Amino acid sequence: MAIYRSLTDKSLYCRRKSDPTDVATQFNIAGLPVEIVAEIFLQVCGMHCSIGKAGDGPILLLAVCRAWRDLALHTPSLWNSFVIDFRPLPGPTKRDSLIRSMREWIDRSRSLPLYFQLHTEYPVFDSTYTDVVRYLLESSSRWCEVTLHANGASLLPLWAAGTSPVETVGHISFAFADLTFDWAQMTELDLFLITMPSLDECFRILKQSVNLRRCTLNAVCSFTYDQRLEVPHLEHLSLTAFGTQIEGVRQEIVYMAFLAALALPVLRSLKIGWNVAAPRANEPYHWSDGCTRLVRFLEGLQGQLQTLSLSYLPLNTGQFIQCLEAIPSLKHLVFNRSHLDIEHDGYDRLVNALANQPLIPQLQHLRLEGSEVIHQSSIASFCSQYEYGDYARSSRRLSHVISNHLDKKGNAIRLVSISLSTKCPRSIGSEARRKSRSRSGSLPAQEESTLPAWIVPNQTPDADDSVNPEAPFGFVDADVKAYFRTVDVQIRDWQDPAESGAADEDVDPNEERRMFLVAALTEMTGKEKQLATDPDCSIVLERMAYSMDDFVRRVFVDSLMGSYAVLVKHRFASHVCQTLFTVAKQTVSREKRGVLPTVPDDNGELRTLTQLVVDMCEELFPVFSSLVMDPFASHVIRALLLLLSPNSSQETAPVRSKKSASWKAKQGALKSVFKEADAGASTAPPEVFTGTARRFVEIIRNELGANETRALAADKVASPTLQMLLAVEADQQMTDEPDSLMDRVLVGLITSARDDPNAIPPASDYLNTLLRDPTSSHLLECIVSRCPDTSFSILWASYFKGNLPRLASHPVANFVLAKALERVDAPQLSEACAELHNTWRKIIQTSRTGVLRATIDRAAALKACGAEIEEAVSTAFDINTPEERKMLIPCVLRLQTPQELKHGETTVQGAVLLQSLLRLPEPHNQFVIESLNSLPMEDVLKIAHHAAGSRVLDALLDSPTVPLKAKRQFVLSFIGHYHLLVDDRIGSRVGDRCWAFSDTYLKEKIARSLIQQEQFLAGSYFGKYFARNLNLYLLQRRPDEWRTMQTNRNRPMETLTETPRGPVAETAAGSERHKRKRDGGGDEIDELFGAAMGKKVKRAALRDVEVDPKSVPSGKGDEDVGLANVIGAIRAAPAEGKKHGRRKGD
Structure with missing residues (x-):
């Protein structure tokens, strides 16, 4: 499997880097049996490949070569397992592309069973989800294993269809009144609905779910059944009651009646939660008869229950001790108590009771x-x-x-x-x-004798003078440090692509690396904190963190628990923490999907990484306000917030500073030495992360005043963190709350807009300063993008309107203005264009094109103000006459006027402007198209050969607002010059884009124009790849077959009904011609390919020339490889003038 994975990677690398050596000429898999190659493909791709990812699953195989593509398209087992992910909800174009790809996957799977997962953005409902489910139902007879994460309304077609033949449904979210569903096949159920079901409904579900093993229920207390129900296989039960306590109704009696009605013979883990509001707020409320019933229920579980969690049950300490006496077999106990149930010495009494008598000996x-x-x-x-x-x-x-x-x-x-x-x-x-021995004499003898040896009381500030702040946990031994230097060197070598490709093929590299990493982790045990704070070893831990598996990461993070408040403020350990938060995303994602490694239970319970991150945040909560302003801890906090709320990452600044990123670049690649199967998998954060991120925002609100919050905006250290907190606040829909962080930074503007949307408060000097400050302007960009609509209207009227010329020409404020222009409506955009009329020329002279680009993009999005944009561009570049309009593209590319247009280089800013102009609605983009058509071909070729200028031509073909006629005219304009166009690294890519856009008629015109340039293309370093798409040999000899082939390529895959003839099929049916064995001293891989590809293939139609490996002696390494490839191609080509008994009709 590793051989073909490396071949796939190498082939893609060669094509992307324009390597003259193509994989199809080196490794012809057509000689191998089709069944073996198909099985290899299946093992490489794996299960549940993501639809829409170009480099995932069988889509990767389609990009290698024609032979692999044909075989992959006709192997149904590659396409019957997939994942459809609509998170976050994509735009209309992306949605249509996903649905189209899903249809192709299902069609290619033919009649095989389907294994798929559907993920939607909950609780958002979109009609697209319903269409997807309705289409999937058409093939419901083939459903074998299905996972649906969707809004209840999205699954209406499924419920309307009745019971569907689904063997496994991992998680569903729906309104299940009167729902007919085969609950007997369910083994795991996690039921959490916005509209809480009653205990009666939960009882009906449990009654039908006879094979349930793990269950999580959240319900309201309403239960009327009087029968007893046995759930024979249930091992883990979590039940939380919600609602409000009603006078005269003891809801705990109803709650306990539900539990008493359950017979749970194999239950091992039980979590009971109580989220029912007390009858009188802020008053303690305790169960009376409910406790007796709970004790009776727990006594029935004696001897089998191992884990018990009681969350916010209104029990006093005495009642809780009674519950523990009923289940002495417990091994794990969790007890959460509400702040209303405060007792003077409740926890002391509980701990003393556990110590004085063995209530729970295990x-x-x-x-x-x-x-x-x-x-x-x-x-x-x-x-x-x-x-x-x-x-x-x-x-x-x-x-x-x-x-x-x-x-x-x-x-x-x-x-x-x-x-x-x-x-x-x-x-x-x-x-x-060990610490107590190093501090001998610091404690009184009497206190040392009364406490156990491992308890060290809190030290006074004077007693801690011996702790070095650079090494708070001690220094690393010199021998250990030398060992980890060798570890660093070895991991660097493995992470180097050149070194990793030269490994011994007889040895599994992953196994060797795994053994090496295990040895390093064993040496690290017990020294994690010292190594993290060491200047030399901390980077080694960072490098190792990328290669740790989920279990090792959990152990490593757990080993640092209790010290994160110190580590995040340390100069070197802070970077270790930041790297841990970065790589933790993959592990947390797998844990949310239920992918958990096997954990040995001989050393106690190991928390999941999700729980460890939450506990770590609990440790940082008391000091969070000070960490925001700490120069070493602030970047760690940003990485942590990015882990807790990844949705805010798109609108926030990079986590690392430029200095830190530059230093990291010098350390080489930081990546895993293993190949992770789901490294690209992504998922929404767990619900507990959302609440934890919210608590961080609330802590800043509670501990810092309004002035202190505004002071953070101008601080170089705290401003990026505050920016992320504002993004989290916006994601959590907290910006409209009174005294929110955004409201504080905007000096009460949000509160004012909510009280009176029409009032315009006076401008604040503080916000005017933020506009022009290099540090705080980034924060204001975030605010402008994320603030509520009513607040933005007031912000625009108070701080932008009337000041646009000064802001647009300011070196800092122009970025904020560009961000604000992305949110204006059509009237505001029209007013902005009028106000900036005399400023456009100035901003072009200073190369500050962001405001003009944002204006054009907003006009394209609103499909308005097209005439104003044309006038603005003409004013900016001083274009007045029709002759000058023809020079628009060279002027914009070089940011010069026609009078200045003599010498100059193409700029990225100018290319971006032209791309935005081409996206304007018709006919307002016509002046750009006319300018392109009027340019001499020499100038167009120069643009096509430039890295930035070629993107303008791409935008012309991609823009949905450019007429089809203009696109065809552009493609035809290169007729007679295509050989010059593709004879360049950048230009060959433009030629490929033109070819991909063309229909069969245009392709034939392009191909026939290049027949005279066939030798030129064959000798071109880049043009020969373009020539392979032309297939000129087939066009000249059998043009009808060539047209049919091009038509089939242009036709959508779902319309194909006939199986195209591919090289693999022909090889299987081809005749064999035995040759004598050549002397060779190659390795096993060379012998494998030499034996598999030694059969000559009939070439009834022209295909890519394939070199016969047997035609090249494998034992002579001093021969020119290029010459050998040429000789092989000559031998493989059909000979003219010789009779070989060809079939009639060829």
Whole structure:
């Protein structure tokens, strides 16, 4: 498999780099059996390839060569497994392209079973989704494994069709009243609807889902069934109640009645949540009879339940202890308590109860969350009992004790994380003992004797003087540092494409690299924090992070827990944290899809990376406001926000500074040494990430005042972070809230617009300063793009209207104005054009074309103000007469007037302007087309051979507003000059675009015009690739067959009914001619290809010339390879004047 993957990569690389050596002439797979090649393709592509990705799955094979393309198109098993992803919701053109591609995939799969996934942007509804589901239903008889992530309304065609033959539905979101669905086939159900179902409806679902193993339900308390239901295979149940407590109705009794009605013989994990508002706000509310029923239910699970999570149940500490007494077999316990259920010493009593008597002797993991303070003495007593008491004598292991300490306002004061293990060599206990030995004499003897050896009380500031801020966790040993230098050198070699291609083909490179990485990770164990803060080793950890698998990443991130507040502010460790957040996106995406690695449970529970990121954020919440302004931590916070809210990435500045990016570039490629199958997979962030990102915004709101927030905008360190926070705020629909961050930066403008949309407040000097400041102007660009529509209208009227000439010519403010012009409506755009009439010439002279480009793009989007745009362009370039209009394209490309047009280079700004002008609605783009048609062919060829100028010609062919007649005239204008056009690296690409656009008639005219230039094209370094598309040999001898072939290529794939004849099929049916074996000393791969391709192929029709490997001696490496290819091509070509018994009609 690795051989053909490398061949695919090499062939694409050769074509993109215009390498004269083509893969089709080197590796002719036509000689291999079709079944073997098809199976190789199937293994390389894998399952669930993404539709719409040019480099994914069988689409990659279509771009290699004609033989591979034909075989891939006629192998149905390559096309029956796919993913359709509409996240985020694409534009109309992209949507039509996805649907068209989906139809092609389904047609190519023929009658094979279908395995597909549909992902839509929830809860957004679009009629496109319904059309997609309706089309998929046409092939419902072939559905085998289907996953639907969609809005309920999008699946209406499915419900209307009744029970469909679907074997597996992973996740569905719908309104299921009166729904007929085969629930018996469901093994996993995660039901979370905006309109909450009742417990009665959940009971009906469970009654039908007899094979359910994992279930998550969120429901309102309404239950009327009086029968008992057994769910025989259910192992994991999560049930959360929602609603409002009603006077006189004990909803907890209804809740417990539902649980009591369930018989769960194999249940191992149970989560019970209570999200029912109390009858009186801000008053404690506790269950009475509900607790007794809960204890009775838990007693029925005794001996089988291992994990229990009680979230916000209104239980006091005594009631909670009663629940624990009912299930002594627990290994994992999580208890969340609301801030309303505050008891003076509740957690102390709970921990002491666990320490004084073995309520849960097998406990491995305990997590307490709430609004109470737990004293260190209670933790010490609890852990002392573990180390010296009954727990130790019973050889029980406690993995984690985590307690969140919150003040009365709910703000986190500190996070205590104590990790114990009798098997792990790098436990916190050994580390603390090592630290205590290094600080001998700093603690009183009496205190040292009363506390366990691994507990170190908080040090006073004077006692911490010995800690070096450059190495807060200690220095790395010299031998360890030398070892990791060798690791860095080895990984660099593997990441170098030249080195990776020269590996021994007899050894699996991935296995060797995996063993090497495991050895490095083993050496890193226990030294993660020291290595992260070391100036030499931190970059090695970053390089290794890209090659870690999901399990190792979780272990690495977990090893740093409790220290992130220090690490993110460290000069070197901050970059390690940033890299971790960057690579964590892939792991989190897989975890959301349920792709989890096998985790050994002998060392305790290992949290998922999603949960680790959330816990890490909990650790950073108390110090977040200071991290925003920290020079080392700010870029880490931006990477974290990008992980939590990736939707805001498109509108935000780059995470790394120019200095950091330049330094990173010198370190070589930072990428995985392994090939990841789903490296390009993307998905929306988990719901918990959305809430966590929201909390970051709320912390800044609560801890910083309005003036402090505005001060961040001008700070070079804090401004990019504030920009990302504003983007998160906009994504979360929080900008309209009172005193939002955006409202603070806009000095109350959003609040004013909401109170009185017609009022125009006085201009603020602060915002006028932001417009012209190099640092804060980026922030204002984000605000202009993301602020509400009513606020933008006021912002435009107050700060832009009337000041456009000064802003357009300002070196900084012109960028903000260009961003604002992207949101104006037609009247505002017309007023802006009139106000800038006398300024266009000045902004062209200063090469500040952003405002003009934004104006043109907005006019094209609104399909308005076309005449004003023509006038603006004429004014900007001083074009008045018809003769001068013919020089429009050279003037715009060089940003010069006709009087100045003598010498000058084509500019990128000018090329971008012309591309925007070509997208204007007809007839306002006609003056650009006329200018192009009036240019001499020498000038057009110069434009086509320029990297920036050629994009203008691409825009002419791509623009939907350019008439078809003008496009055909442009293609025909190169007749007689195509050989000069394609004899260039850039020009050959333009020639390919013209050929792809042409119909059969135009292609024949182009091809016949190049018959006289056939030898010229054959000798051209770049033109020979264009000549292969022409197939001039077939055109001259059998023109009808040539036209048929070109027509079939232009025809959409879904209309093809006949299987075209390909080289592979001909090879299978071709006659074999045995030759004597040649002497050779090649390796196994050469022998494989030599044996497979030693059969001559009948050439009834002209195809790409293929070199017979057997015609070239493999043992003589000193012969010229190019000469050997030429000789092979001559031998393979049909000989003229010789009779070979050809068939009649050839």
